[in-house]
Amino acid sequence: MTNKITQVTLKNGMKVMLKEIHTAPIISSWVWYRVGSKDEPTGKTGISHWTEHMQFKGTKKFPANILDKAISREGGRWNASTSHDSTRYFETMPADKIDLALRLEADRMKNSNYHEKEVASERTVIISEREGHENEPMFRLTEVVQNTAFHVHPYHHEIIGDMADLHTITRDDLYKHYRTYYVPNNAVLAMAGDFETRSMLKRVKELFEGIPKGATPPRLARPEPEQKGEVRLSVEGPGETTFIQVAYRFPNATHPDYFPLQVLDSLLGGVSGLSYKTSRLYRALVDKEYAVDVSGWSEATVDPYLYRITITNHPKRKPEEAIAALDAEIQNIQNDLVSDDEIKRSVKQARAVFAYSSENITNQAFWMGYTEMFSSYEWFTTYLDKLAMVTPQDVQRVARKYFQPKSRVIGTYIPNGTEA
């Protein structure tokens, strides 16, 4: 896999990233906006995600019912998603049809319809989406853990938003959000696939460079103060199964400690996309029958966020027993140096996952834009090298620094039986 790409900033401030891949007649095109749930004040939570939904309601030129049919007719795949830090839209199309996607994205950067009627119908769709999440014990638990971990920083709320706000956000709120953040100087276009860079760049300029630059979007600057002691909480709900979530504080993705923590994460919980039955936590909790499953999860974010360990408790054990087993394993990694071989293994796992991911052109375009949201593409291209430079001492140091009880939140989902 080559990592050679072309990066250009247009006159209106929009960044363009192009990577030629000639393995299949496919192009994947992604537009990223630097706006997500962290840009939402109390009372407007969920507005970034709802705006993402409204972006599928069409423009004058591409009315809603024409839009999705036009993409599907060409055999394209398209979707969008919203995260804490960004909102992204992608189309993966047969290479000779990609122009449609580019014209559509250029048009909906500034001309989307926000009709009152569509806002009303989408309100109930999003409320239904949230109700679907609320059916899941894990969503209920995760939401409360997150609410508790962040009192000040807007990572406080779930991306879908609080139900109260989903009932009160107005059409004008949504339109204002759209016009504020969907400006070319807040956007990145990342494309990978079967094109010729020079002519593609020319076409991108024709379509996007005329979109006027907007004011620099405002940001909420509310850093989370240091946590001064462990917080334990519980949530009750239907079911028979107890779930535990332990959230530690992690630095943002450009922090020097991020890479040693990635190695530590892979030792504790395994590597995303692979099985994790020889990870330290699986051996300590599942093999020893304190839990029937355990996983670790971190996210590359702009501001400091969380590392979450999620445990599905063994039906014959108390949650305290699983937490004690977890603590013992974390103490092991804090007290005893891991071996060089363990780190080499972690790097080989990451190398394999990169190879699988490179089979897919959509993924390759994703990584360009994704890393640009919190760092740069170099973060991606140097990832394996940076992992390889991590030493056993680094791992021990970050284990001691970040895995402290006083800065964690432990949430337990307590089932109240199958019948009400």
Place this chain on the structure above:
Amino acid sequence: MAKRITKPVKPSLPGPDDIYRVTLSNGIAVLARSSFDSPSISMGGYLPAGAIFETNEKLGLADFVSSSLMRGTQTRTFDAIYNELESVGASMGFDSGVHNVSFGGRALVEDIPLMLTLLSESLQSPIFPSDEVEKLRAQLLTGLAIRAQDTSDVAAMAFDRMLFNDHPYGRPSDGFVETIQSITRKDMEEFHRLHFGPRGMVIVIVGAIEPEKAVEEVERVLGGWQVPGQVDAPALPPHKPVKKTVRHHHTLPGKSQSDLVIGMIGPGRKDPEYLPASLGNSVLGQFGMMGRIGDVVREKSGLAYYASSGLNAGTGPGSWEVSAGVNPRNLKKAIGLIENELRKFIKSGVTKEELADSQANYIGRLPLSLESNNGVASAMINIERYELGLDYYQRYEGLVRAVTRADVLETARKYIDPDRLVIATAGP
């Protein structure tokens, strides 16, 4: 349309010229195809050792056995097997259905021999260690407890039960609490001894390896496998058709959303009606934003985040299902809207434009579904399992284009009867 600014590379559709297919002397069919774009390989396949062999009392046995294959073999422990795989970033797993136990895996190309060795050991010499079996049993039982609280799983199970009655397709392949509790190690050993063998097994390898070399590797580890007593699967019994609309609601207290499944029998994968039904289904509940169903239930009424239809077509009779997640107070309204769409669908079928749209979608998306090694491996498994012919994906465009509006309408009328529906719901 703006001028074309790309000169696409030629799509590379798998076909007889680049799929290498060999049957080993013990009956295993091996299919291999090269792609050197990434230094990785995908492996997949199946063997006929599914839930069809189970009794009602031991429901979930095939699933329990397939989940136990990597829990210890004559030469390696559970931890050793996974340590070998995970240390090199490879992954492998087994799953089970009514007819088959299926398997799949990925590895960097240098680790193919290791992965195939572990596959072979797991298939030929699992020992079902009792401590591992008990750990797994607790995991499976927890899975069933979680399933019992999942509105979409519960609705889907009720749907299958009502649609297929006592037929093997009406039973959940992961069993029930009491059946999982009743399965012994001896049951598992015996199931393995009688039903696991090379006859009927298929293995597909796709990726950065020459096809002949891939076949050699399979021959090396599985070519000597002989199971003289391997029992043939019983024939599928006929299913009893539904005489009038049947409904069932499963109450799950404390939930904020209800799930619904509405449907009927659909064609099997080898039936000539499969493609007309599939294209018709695309118009009904897939194309664009979940087709007509999505348009009516989500876009126009704002009742659901998801509402779509799907065709579940395999070896025997399939199912044709509409599913949605809605607020409990909108359940009746959503069912009414869906029934209405089904009536419209069999009254006037699809328009010329709708059919053309879905045909274009099917043809256009083919290269996307075949870009990764996993995508190609799935396609090759389909070719083998449903005897589609090695040139199937090269003929695909013609097959899709040949379907007419009349074919779709005739197929829809054959399968869909709005007065004989199965309606399953779960929620508060």
